[in-house]
Amino acid sequence: MAKVGKKYQESAKLVDRNALYTSTEALDLAVKTSKAKFDETIELAVRLGVDPRHADQQVRGAVVLPHGTGKTVKVLVFAKGDKAKEAEAAGAEYVGAEELAQKIQSQNWFDFDVVVATPDMMGVVGRLGRILGPKGLMPNPKSGTVTFDVAKAINEIKAGKVEYRVDKTAIIHVPVGKASFGVEKLGENFRALMEAIIKAKPAAVKGQYIKSISVSSTMGPGAKINPVKALD
Template identity: 80%
Template sequence: MGKNYVESVKLIDKNVLYSTDEAMDLAIKTAKAKFDETIELHVRLGVDPRHADQQVRGAVVLPHGTGKSVRVLVFAKGEKAKEAEAAGAEFVGAEDLADKIQKENWFDFDIVVATPDMMGVVGRLGRVLGPKGLMPNPKSGTVTFDVTKAIEEIKAGKVEYRVDKTAIVHVPVGKKSFGAEKLKENFQTLMEALIKAKPAAAKGQYIKSVSVSSTMGPGIKLNPNRVLD
């Protein structure tokens, strides 16, 4: 463990569940790296991800974005391809892009959008896009004929959340440079979306634990019952 990390740990009491305001302040104070660290949210949910009816997945536009420029790849043809280019997509294509990904192991993009009629082509890429979390999905708004809206939302700071095999959701809430107030607004927007996404099949306590941390900093636990205060 580096010197900065050790110093950061001293600022946190592991026996305390912090308020949202306190947690955002601490996340900024413990982000001691020389670069603008990302602040990430980690939420343990009371679901069993092995069951299809307990999956938690969706997307939400953060009021202050993520602080990261996002490269968008769109699978579309004809007028929809022109529309995607006009909306600011970095890469637009069809079988040509699918071949480039498969044959050249090309991944110079951050998110994939596809029109529904292109899912036959995109489906062949499931084995390579799926493990990287890049497979387009209707639930996250990335399989749509409204490519302009999809691209605009992504560029505005749309983030996708998805529960992993250990029932935890990991999502960025912004950068250290945002300041505590903007980080809090992004954080609470995400928490509201997660709470609304609670599956009907989930029983017992849904939000089990909540913590935030900077890229290089230690975890800061929040009171899971007061995240929207």
């Protein structure tokens, strides 16, 4: 553990905790401070001026990152008949109906990253709410994962579509790619995400919407981005 601590301390010296960086500077620091032996994910944390307890202040959606996430995503699709065939043809790893729901319930099986469902399957999927919900895996029309156009949904997910949603503490945590992407590609992903989050501002929100932004690698310290100049 001391080894990790030492690397973290070295990385922390590069980041001024009180400074507000431009997005390019912050992403550059996130890449420089990723010192683990694996290709670290660069994470974005955006604190919003919303009260997530109110339904009219929820912020949720999905965006296809221009350069993807760098992660291979396994897709499970709840569908029947022609839609099941369409899902298989589009490259979904798992396709099925009640039998998959049963497997998740009885075997605590989670060998997938995203769940897509056709609207007519939501009766079956709805029963899994207590299991899938806390893991952020419940299909949702807002994020495009409840749809009859399963091929489009799968293609977008495979191309690097990420879902963002504000948590109970009014923060959105979402990946913007891998350290190996380099600053330019991470910057384009960052911009696509921030534009989507800004566009998703609820009408009920008054005052400052973007309170703070920071980026960090999986194991590294966070660098703060000036929220006023986030898209400069």
